[in-house]
Amino acid sequence: MKKLILLPFVAILSACTGTGGFLESNTVVIEERGAEGKTVDAIVRDESSFNWSDLTKPFNKATNTAQANAKDQAVAKLKASDTNFVLYFSYDGADIGDKATQEIIKHANFMRDNPSVKLRLEGHADERGTREYNLALGENRALSVKEVLGLYEGLDGRIEVISFGEESPIAKAHDESGWEKNRRVEFIYQ
Numbered sequence: 001m002k003k004l005i006l007l008p009f010v011a012i013l014s015a016c017t018g019t020g021g022f023l024e025s026n027t028v029v030i031e032e033r034g035a036e037g038k039t040v041d042a043i044v045r046d047e048s049s050f051n052w053s054d055l056t057k058p059f060n061k062a063t064n065t066a067q068a069n070a071k072d073q074a075v076a077k078l079k080a081s082d083t084n085f086v087l088y089f090s091y092d093g094a095d096i097g098d099k100a101t102q103e104i105i106k107h108a109n110f111m112r113d114n115p116s117v118k119l120r121l122e123g124h125a126d127e128r129g130t131r132e133y134n135l136a137l138g139e140n141r142a143l144s145v146k147e148v149l150g151l152y153e154g155l156d157g158r159i160e161v162i163s164f165g166e167e168s169p170i171a172k173a174h175d176e177s178g179w180e181k182n183r184r185v186e187f188i189y190q
Contacts, residue, residue: 086184094144107119123164124163128179141185
């Protein structure tokens with residue numbers, strides 16, 4: 001039983017020694033006294049191929065910076081085109097019309113062409129209704145957009161939905177001209 005408990009610790013220690021350590025050929029000998037007082041030797045060989053540089057690969061600043069710049073350039077190019085990054089909805093509505101579908105298709109094609117890009121859909125509502133109702137309405141609007149985007153293969157796992165309800169209005173006017181600007185879903189690329 002003691003051998004089983006010691007084996008993980010020995011494996012960790014032998015992995016930490018690397019090459020040029022005090023152990024030859026990555027071999028560890030464990031000595032333990034049995035119940036009768038006899039010495040029992042167990043030989044453990046470390047066959048791992050751990051490389052410390054493997055830990056730094058995901059954190060390579062130059063690679064991450066290059067990827068971020070490529071993503072930023074792609075998003076800037078999309079913004080320069082005639083693509084809308086905000087879709088507006090009718091009062092109490094979450095339906096996607098033909099014009100909105102065409103805009104969503106542009107975003108779907110962009111995401112398909114840029115597989116490292118992730119999208120956050122932020123749903124909003126105007127100030128009428130309760131806070132809870134408006135949070136649900138904002139979420140339903142964003143989910144409606146996500147549903148259309150989900151028709152394209154491989155995009156669904158890269159889309160996040162969040163609702164702000166009435167909490168983040170663009171227009172402060174308390175009339176229809178303000179409310180129609182606040183009933184929206186925004187496309188935020190990450």
